[in-house]
Amino acid sequence: DAEITQSPRHKITETGRQVTLACHQTWNHNNMFWYRQDLGHGLRLIHYSYGVQDTNKGEVSDGYSVSRSNTEDLPLTLESAASSQTSVYFCASSESKGPAGETQYFGPGTRLLVL
Amino acid sequence: DQQVKQNSPSLSVQEGRISILNCDYTNSMFDYFLWYKKYPAEGPTFLISISSIKDKNEDGRFTVFLNKSAKHLSLHIVPSQPGDSAVYFCAASYSNYQLIWGAGTKLIIKP
Numbered sequence A: 001d002a003e004i005t006q007s008p009r010h011k012i013t014e015t016g017r018q019v020t021l022a023c024h025q026t027w028n029h030n031n032m033f034w035y036r037q038d039l040g041h042g043l044r045l046i047h048y049s050y051g052v053q054d055t056n057k058g059e060v061s062d063g064y065s066v067s068r069s070n071t072e073d074l075p076l077t078l079e080s081a082a083s084s085q086t087s088v089y090f091c092a093s094s095e096s097k098g099p100a101g102e103t104q105y106f107g108p109g110t111r112l113l114v115l
Numbered sequence B: 001d002q003q004v005k006q007n008s009p010s011l012s013v014q015e016g017r018i019s020i021l022n023c024d025y026t027n028s029m030f031d032y033f034l035w036y037k038k039y040p041a042e043g044p045t046f047l048i049s050i051s052s053i054k055d056k057n058e059d060g061r062f063t064v065f066l067n068k069s070a071k072h073l074s075l076h077i078v079p080s081q082p083g084d085s086a087v088y089f090c091a092a093s094y095s096n097y098q099l100i101w102g103a104g105t106k107l108i109i110k111p
Helices: none
Strands: A002-008 A010-013 A019-025 A030-036 A042-051 A052-056 A064-066 A076-078 A086-094 A112-115 B010-014 B019-025 B033-038 B045-051 B056-059 B060-067 B072-077 B086-092 B099-102 B104-109
Touching: A002 A086, A010 A019, A010 A030, A019 A086, A019 A112, A042 A064, A042 B056, A042 B086, A042 B099, A112 B060, B010 B019, B019 B033, B019 B086, B019 B104, B033 B060, B045 B072, B072 B086
Parallel strands: A010 A112, B010 B104
Antiparallel strands: A002 A019, A019 A076, A030 A042, A030 A086, A042 A052, A064 A076, A086 A112, B019 B072, B033 B045, B033 B086, B056 B060, B060 B072, B086 B099, B086 B104
8 A cells, every 4th residue: 555654754863963854755746835833833845845856935834954865765954953843743745636636645754852 | 824724713612513624815826725633642534525616525423615806715523422522624725836834723622
């Protein structure tokens, strides 16, 4: 069965360190997204990609970067982790077939704690 | 400025009764609306959606109503079951595939 996975599921790091969160999907979807979820804010878009070599900034992109070298993977990098980046991170993917294709499929999430 | 608002952080409903979750939006350009359900320690899963050209969509126990003039949508669950206890997110999209999310409503179904 097709799926979307994230690793690690839990991560503790220190302020200033570089951290990379992995996302891998086997849906063969063109669109991939990274969100963060914080209490009272729902899900906020960090970065997204509509295909290989395409990346775009979302609502809360400062301090994060992504790269898309193949269809399956969209790793999220925190260049220099800050305590404000403590959050739960979700990766999602979707097909690009017009409005009805906006249904996004989510990974299980990565819980990141920055000390 | 939140474009999608879920004003009730939590809702408690008796098993077997109707659960009504509400969502308001401010941007009239939204053309598609979705509800997602989220259990603890899992990612959100798609529940039901509605296009802006419709005012109602049903799928089993779940019905979504859209009132464009009021910029309001609601999710009805009838009858409510214990497994429906979860956080429900409302989301809206433009035609560029991005979703704008509400803050979520935690639904608790009491036995």
